[in-house]
Amino acid sequence: MVAILNNPDRLSGGPRTGRTPQTLLSGIALCGVCGETVGGRSYRGTLVYGCKLTHTRTPRDVADKRAGNAVLARLVFPDFLPSVLASRQGLDDTDSAALHTEAQAIRERLDGLALAYAEGHISLSQMTAGTEALRAKLEAVEGELGKVTGLPPIDPVQGVAGLITGWSDTPLPVRRAWVDFTLTVTLNAANGRHARNMTTEDHLTVDWKHVLTSDTE
Structure with a gap:
């Protein structure tokens, strides 16, 4: 019982690691009433x-699934892949590959910290401090990667196809970056309706970004 009550997962959905988002749409999706994230x-x-004003209480599983599906649909849309490839022309692939390698090494170290804590080799405070430092470093590396490619993180070998087939296993920060890059997600108020009586479309509206003019005509 003591172990359960002291488990940080019961308080925050995961070990506390500063302000690093732990969900797909936090800080990205907008409230349809007040416009705040x-x-x-x-x-x-x-x-x-x-x-913050609780205008919406959108079930997280519904919103995450809808947003993820919308990203994947956008990635396979005829006009999107050519624009991605065009934006990557002339980039320094060596720099991009090196940054991807560094980011992957940091993620492996994060996994190692979690395992060490689970096995009792380090304390919660040690894991939290180490996680915060590594996440800050990972954000910096992914920021540099974005500057090099002009796009959210993407595997230099597998490319968009790898992102599509491996979406569910893609690290959360990468999925968040692609959601933010490709979508505007707006969560709608229930307006007195019970969640079980609402469809996915009732819960949220998804609009694609970077749409060519011809797509909307």
Whole structure:
């Protein structure tokens, strides 16, 4: 019982690691009422997204699945892949590959910290401090990667196809970057309706970014 009550997962959905987002749409999706970005929380035992004024309580699983599917649909759209390839022309692939390698090494170190804590080799405070430092470094590396490619992180070998086939296993920061790059996600208020009576389209609206003019005509 003591171990359960002391488990940080019960308080925040995961070990506390500063302000690093732990959900797909926190800080990205917008409230359809006030226009502010939403955060993850729990409401009556259900994980939801909502703004600070709780205009929305959108089930997190519904929103995450819809946003993920929309990203994948955008990635396979006829006009998107050519624009991605065109934007990568003339880039320094050596720099890009080196940054990807460094980012992957940091993610492996993060996994190692979690394993060391689970096995009792380090304390929670040691894991938290180490995680915060590594996540800050990972964000810096991915920021540099974005500057090099002009795009969110993408594997230099597998490219967009690898992102599509491996979406569910893609690290959360990378999925968040692609959601933010490709979509505008707006969460809608229930307006008195019960969540079980709402469709996915009732819960949220998804609009693609970087759409060519011809696509909307």
